Amino acid sequence: MSTQTHVAVHAAPATELQLPKDNRVLGLWVFLAGECAFFASLIGTYLGLHTATLHGPTGQQIFDLPLTTIATLILLSSSLTVVLGVQAMQRRDARGMQIWLWITALLGLFFLEFQGYEFYTFYNSGLTLHTSAFGSAFFTLTGFHGLHVLFGVFWILLLLFQSVKHGINEERTSKVFVMSLYWHFVDVVWVVLFTLVYLAGKVG
Amino acid sequence: MAAIPERLVAVHSESRTYTGIWSWLATVDHKRIGIMYILAGLFFMAFGGAEALIIRLQLWAPNSHVVSAETFNQLFTMHGVTMIFLVAMPILIGFINAIVPLQIGARDVAFPRMNALSLWLFVLGGLFLYSSFLFGSMPDAGWFNNAPLSELAFSKGLGVDFYDIGLQISGFGTLMTGINFLVTILNMRAPGMRLLRMPLFTWSALITMLLILFAFPPITVNLILQMFDRLFGANFFVVGNGGSALLWQNLFWIFGHPEVYIVILPAFGIISEIIPVFAKKVLFGYESMAMALSVIAFLSFMVWTHHMFADGLGPVVNSLFAITSMLIAVPTGIKIFNWLATLWGGKIHFTSAMLYALSFIPLFVIGGVSGIMLAMAPADLQYNDSYFVVAHFHYVLFGGTLMGALAALYYWFPKMWGRMLNEKLGKWNFWLVFIGFNVTFFPMHISGLLGMPRRISTYAPGNGWTIWNQISTIGAFILLAGMLILLYNLIQTFLHPADAPADPWDGRALEWSLTSPAPEYNFAQTPLVRGRDAYWLEKREGDGKLQPAEPAGPIHMPSPSLAPLGIALTIVLAGYGAVLHSTIIGGLFLLLTFVQIGRALLAEDHGFHVTPHVGGEAQ
Structure with a gap:
């Protein structure tokens, strides 16, 4: 009954082509636009304050480019694995999707482990939130990116849990797709941070 | 991704029913959420108004001691914060909630539960802000809370912490409203409701939501940075440790100037709805009205340093921002002339709603003209931080936003509550507010030009300021x-039975085709929109009924849920943890929040179905 009603809506003589109707996908794109403004504000703050190192260490002194590059490669390859997961899902291959999502979550965790290690070494070399405005801006900017990765990992784990328990259906398909968009966005933000914070910071 | 077909579910499956007060706390119905936004806004308006009256009593005479200087700081700070964040925005968002889905022929918003969460974050965030009173320290660094003044070294109490965290909480709610309504308006229009057929109130809502989407993240970042400074010892605004004295102002006004358009554009939309209805004419220059809204929104992000002319940023920066500020007068002028042209030759009905709408035009023009005066950077150095500025922004925010909101209240009251407000009392209400407003705020232009600085708690006699302050207080x-x-x-109206007709004003947009108040499911059959002023068109050229775009049948509804209220509650409790420096309280409730968000991410709401009664629609 309901399905018939629904089909009839689309069969009605509409005078124009309707946009795709999945609110969740458009909602996430809109959310990401807001996230762009969020990270733009944080990045602007960092660029305004990164020279205010006072007596504390500078980025040039403490950034460890080889290590950060490896972490970047790990995070970027997780964008590939999440795509493979979504493709498996589209083939209705629940097991394939679960494997790729597990790998994605693990890569995210590796990245976070790197970030924890980096924060720890910086702390030991005398850079903290209190040291200088540079320290405040650095930890806040990269920390908020890390929180986004952490939230993404939890999101993936929740969806994995659900798909193992209940399998794939159309609503859950849309949830996984939306999560993958978020995950790509977090990766793209890291590309910007890697360039503006680490590469530009090392060059000085 | 393919569109997800709606799921087949039996009638009233799984969803719990709530009654009485619980049905309001658990509601996901945009109409009820709109009503609660407006009632909460009026509730906070009583506080903001009381603060204003104490301020006026204190300024009645020179050297007065009604309140101490410290209390005075808290009064003007909370007056500003309340009126902007807890009155103007919620009341306008309330009307957007109640009316926009009806105007586009939708059954609800895109994310009904998120909509409820937005409401509860605003309500509880506002109460959180006011609870600072119980902790003996309200925010006192002005509504824009400039750092470094608001840093720990200069503002030691908990007041600024309540400001930082309270505005973050209610700001999250506003941001979610922005996402929700952008998707609703873009994705859920009835067949035939093209963008350039949407009523202008819906257009203004669309543009306002875009502003919210890009303006709220910068203020959120600003509040987070200051929270880090005050709670965790970071140095963003601590100038001695390399922090910046201008960073707060930049981030605040990148948000703050779009914010003033967030609270004026919906009022523009309201006026554009009411004037054609009571002038019995088609709105003049529809496309240019929609275009002007978009241009204003675009320019509003390029004018923020006109709030910083006195900072010494240099002549190049000041000239650039003076020019962009003055440019905004062009699209705004287009709107004013279009309203006047709509009135020209019309058969004007002076209802209370129309009186408020008409008063909007001259009052907003006065505020706009003093705005142009302030936009000239060299002249601004004279007016800066004087009562002239106070007069200016009250003419745009009270004469503009609040007059628009009151017009909307009289106009849409029957559609929201099923009752008509008393027109005779309405006219008394209008004339007293109109006269009182001008008597209060017009003299502030003069006291400002005579050199009276804003925010002083008292003044010496002999400056010529006393008489103008006394006139303001009487007003x-x-x-x-x-x-x-x-x-x-x-109160009178609520005591009357709900007997309002469906279309009391001979309206033009789709909401007037429904009963007053609209049924739970809005439209028994999704309408087919055949042109601009869709309902008017059917009344003039059709048989007065909307063409259905689908056969009659059961309607799918989202289930009510207490989860949004629960999430908002734990976020606010985590806020108390932060203010009180309690890691345990903060961490515990943050964890509970994330548990609930996780549950919400996994939730699969099967909803329920209702079968509309025959004749559920008007006529």
Whole structure:
């Protein structure tokens, strides 16, 4: 009954082509636009304050480019694995999707482990939130990116849990797709941070 | 991704039903959420108004001691914060909630539960802000809370912490409203409702939501940075440790200037709805009205340093921002002339709603003209931080936003509550508010030009300021009388039975095709929109009924849920943890929040179905 009603809506003589109707996908794109403004504000703050190192260490002194590059490669390859997961899902291959999502979550965790290690070494070399405005801006900017990765990992784990328990259906398909968009966005933000914070910071 | 077909579910499956007060706390219905936004906004308006009256009493005479200077700081800070964040925005968002889905022919918003979460974050965030009173320290660094003044070294109490965290909480709610309504308006229009057929109130909502989407993240970042400074010892605004004295102002006004358009564009939309209905004419220059809204929104992000002319940023920066600021007068002028052209030759009905709408035009023009005066950077150095500025922004925010909101209240009251407000009391209400407003705020232009700085708690005699302050204070009490008549009118009306006709004003947009109040499911059959002013068109050229775009049948509805209220509650409790420096309280409730968000991410709401009664629609 309901399905018939629904089909009839689309069969009605509409005078124009309707946009795709999945609110969740458009909602996430809109959310990401807001996230762009969020990270733009944080990045602007960092660029305004990164020279205010006072007596504390500078980025040039403490950034460890080889290590950060490896972490970047790990995070970027997780964008590939999440795509493979979504493709498996589209083939209705629940097991394939679960494997790729597990790998994605693990890569995210590796990245976070790197970030924890980096924060720890910086702390030991005398850079903290209190040291200088540079320290405040650095930890806040990269920390908020890390929180986004952490939230993404939890999101993936929740969806994995659900798909193992209940399998794939159309609503859950849309949830996984939306999560993958978020995950790509977090990766793209890291590309910007890697360039503006680490590469530009090392060059000085 | 393919569109997800709606799921087949039996009638009233799984969803719990709530009754009485619980049905309001658990509601996901945009109409009820709109009503609660407006009632909460009026509730906070009583606080903001009381603060204003105490301010006016204190300034009645020179060297007065009604309140101490410290209390005075808290009063003007909370007055500003309340009126902007807890009155103007929620009341306008309330009307957007209640009306926009009806105007586009939708059954609800895109994310009904998120909509409820937005409401509860605003309500609880506002109460959180006011609870600072119980901790003996309200925010006192001005509504824009400039750092470094608001840093720990200069503002030691908990007041600024309540400001930082309270505004973050209610700001999250506003941001979610922005996402929700952008998707609703873009994705859920009825067949035939093209963008350039949407009523202008819906257009103004669309543009406002875009502003919210890009303006709220910068203020959120600003509040987070200051929270880190105050709670965790970071150095963003601590100039001695390399922090910046201008960073707060930049981030605040990148948000703050779009914010003033967030609270004026919906009022523009309201006026554009009401004037054609009561002038019995088609709105003049529809496309240019929609275009002007978009241009204003675009320019509003390029004018923020006109709030910083006195900072010494240099002549190049000041000239650039003076020019962009003055440019905004062009699209705004287009709107004013279009309203006047709509009135020209019309058969004007002077209802209370129309009186408020008409008063909007001259009052907003006065505020706009003083705005142009302030936009000239060299002249601004004279007006800066004087009562002239106070007069300017009250003419745009009270004369503009609040007059628009009151017009909307009289106009849409029957559609939201099924009752008509008393027109006779409405006219008393209007004239007292109109006269009281001008008597209060016009003299502030003069006291400002005579050199009276804003935010001083008292002044010495002999400056020529006393008489103008006394006129302002008298005006404030005329305003109070006007608002008390509104309160009396509201109480009177609620005591009457709900008997409003479906279309009392001979309206033009889709909401007037529904019963008053609209049924739970809005439209028994999704309408087919055949042109601009869709309902008017059917009344003039059709048989007065909307063409259905689908056969009649059961309607799918989202289930009510207490989860949004629960999430908002734990976020606010985590806020108390942060303010009180309690890691345990903060961490515990943050964890509970994330548990609930996780549950919400996994939730699969099967909803329920209702079968509309025959004749559920008007006529």
